[in-house]
Amino acid sequence: MTTSHEELLPTTRRALTHRIAVAQAEGRAPSLVAAVVRGGRAVWHGARTSVDGNGPDAEVQYRIGSITKTFTAVLVLRLRDEGVLDLGDSLEKHLPGTGAGEATIAELLAHTAGLAAESPAPWWERTPGSLRPELSDVLGEKPPPHPAGRRHHYSNPGYTLLGALVAELRGAPWEQVLRDEVLEPLGLHRTTAQPEAPHAGGWAVHPWADALLPEPLEDLGRMAPAGQLWSTTGDLARFAAFLIQGDDRVLSAESVREMRTPAAPAEPADVVDGATYGLGLQIQHRDGRLLAGHSGSLPGFLANLTFSEVDDVAAVVLANCTSGPLISTVGADLVRIVAEAEPRIPEPWRPLREVDPTVLELAGPWYWGTHPFVLRVTADGLLTLGPLTGGGRRARFRPNGDGVWTGLEGYYAGELLEAVRRPDGTVSHLDLGSFVFTRQPYDADAPVPGGVDAEGWRGIAQP
Known part of the structure; x- marks a missing residue:
């Protein structure tokens, strides 16, 4: 029997290796490295490279672009x-004078x-950050x-503003706050704002020839909180485990769950693709699986971190090329391969x-009108309420300690x-956000909204 803490099966490992080999070869990446996380730790690392005998390991840095936004x-x-x-605060309340202060x-x-997707020209990813010394720039x-x-x-400038907000409220540079509050507690010692050897060089691959061109490596300056960081598959594997489980030294499990809860209206094309955005995390439905994470790119580099909370599997993929491999697809495929080949074994x-x-x-059973529902008491101290059969509104409820329960998800979240x-202490009915659930359909002894016909249930009179 395989548990989440055991090594992957040889067939699974070969399937993972095959997937990144195809990605590196067809995407013509100088190098591509990947890792898979299960049960809170890395259980596989793979690398493919165009240089014989020089395969990058889990400690080689790549630039991770917009995965920086998640940090x-x-x-x-x-x-x-x-x-x-408070997340509902306007930016102006804490960081006045930006010109974007009405945004929350x-x-x-x-x-x-x-806000705009990019800062004014010249393109910030290929020019020195010194060209944009102020937020107004x-x-x-x-x-x-x-x-x-x-x-x-x-919006990349939007995350520049968030980085400036962090620096303002902490009284220290964004990079230092990140180091002290996230990187050090999580043991991400190979995640840095500037490259530290060993690190990969960034390359552009000619679209119509197997030839390379080195990409410039710019310090992004003010734009750093949107895309500056360098990291490794080893560090990002640990970060992925944190995004699934939380860590009270950094963020609770409840807060990281909030990050991967949809917070943005989807564009029409995104509705078709099943994609949306949370608080610093991209969210998508793919192959019947809910995935969260973030992609990243800067000239010379592609990066992706993807995880499935339900399957407790995460994948990290890094490459040192400007374009080529479909990194987000590769990451999702690595999660799928493990989840399907070695499905998570439920806890007893x-x-x-x-x-x-x-x-x-x-x-037991309750009725909302004529719809049968079942309420269950679970070992984790919660209540679950859902339709007896078929689809419909389902939710878990946590106790508030006063005989009232709060919904945790779906239509009843927060209700x-x-x-x-x-008066004699027996239960009359359940009140759920004004909905009345009764032990019998339209129970005449319960305060059903609109009342119940005094003659009760009946058949159809025959002529």
């Missing part, structure tokens, strides 16, 4: 969790602030192209440690569930 988002969520800011912090995190003079909050429009069923009679009596009792 910046973690810093902002830390400030929120400490009570320093949540909108900046989700790329819904309406990053935002430019043109008004935002879209109204704030109305649509998802990916365990009963409740203690049984609360007042909670246990809520278990309150309460067992309403009669």
